Amino acid sequence: MTRVEVCGTPLDPAALLAGLPPTGALATFVGRVRSDDGVTELMLEHYPGATERALRAIADAAVARWRLDEAVIVHRVGAMAPGEPIVFVAAAAAHRQAAIDGCAFMIDRLKTDAPFWKRERRGAEIRWVEQRGDDRAAAARWDQAPDESS
Amino acid sequence: MAIELLYFAWVREAIGTGREQVSPPDTVATVAGLIDWLALRSEGHARAFADRGRLRAAVDQAFVPLDAPLGKAREVAIFPPVTGG
Numbered sequence: 001m002t003r004v005e006v007c008g009t010p011l012d013p014a015a016l017l018a019g020l021p022p023t024g025a026l027a028t029f030v031g032r033v034r035s036d037d038g039v040t041e042l043m044l045e046h047y048p049g050a051t052e053r054a055l056r057a058i059a060d061a062a063v064a065r066w067r068l069d070e071a072v073i074v075h076r077v078g079a080m081a082p083g084e085p086i087v088f089v090a091a092a093a094a095h096r097q098a099a100i101d102g103c104a105f106m107i108d109r110l111k112t113d114a115p116f117w118k119r120e121r122r123g124a125e126i127r128w129v130e131q132r133g134d135d136r137a138a139a140a141r142w143d144q145a146p147d148e149s150s
Numbered sequence: 151m152a153i154e155l156l157y158f159a160w161v162r163e164a165i166g167t168g169r170e171q172v173s174p175p176d177t178v179a180t181v182a183g184l185i186d187w188l189a190l191r192s193e194g195h196a197r198a199f200a201d202r203g204r205l206r207a208a209v210d211q212a213f214v215p216l217d218a219p220l221g222k223a224r225e226v227a228i229f230p231p232v233t234g235g
Binding site for chain 1: 156158159160208211212213227229230231232233234235
């Protein structure tokens with residue numbers, strides 16, 4: 001089972017956590033706007049329709065590969081301030097390794113497979129964020145055959 | 151055939167619109183060919199498409215490489231590498 005959502009209002013990780021099934025293992029991740037290096041606002045643009053389709057594909061792949069009970073991806077769009085959550089990812093499974101790996105897979109694939117673009121503001125200066133090579137490498141590590149031991 | 155074009159992030163800003171409808175000639179067969187053809191439309195298009203290495207595309211909402219055929223595409227999106235998560 002998967003739940004994906006693109007959200008224009010602030011995320012509430014506690015409420016999202018409360019909605020997850022009572023499995024033996026639950027891995028979650030919250031990405032937040034960094035307040036270092038002077039960023040005053042982060043704007044997230046996305047491709048409506050294609051974004052939801054991409055999030056669903058990522059969550060479905062995690063459920064199938066790690067036999068998750070539930071996979072959740074909720075991604076914020078629009079303008080947000082330092083410290084605010086950008087994304088909530090959760091993987092619920094019977095055992096810890098599947099939950100942790102499933103969650104890490106979704107986080108990594110979000111960086112490369114979903115049509116979002118970040119624009120940072122530092123006072124009057126505005127700059128589009130460039131994709132990082134290590135994000136591509138992190139996503140590519142899941143390309144190998146699944147580890148059946150997990 | 152009419153194609154709905156969508157632009158995002160700095161590609162959208164350089165072109166000055168996020169959406170336009172075009173009817174390229176039959177000789178335009180791939181996404182790269184479409185970009186070549188679009189680059190002639192305005193200075194903004196030329197600027198947005200100057201560095202092909204920084205462009206990514208989707209045809210009917212599925213990510214494709216730039217050499218992908220257009221086929222009977224109804225919606226083509228052109229944008230920078232994604233930076234979500």
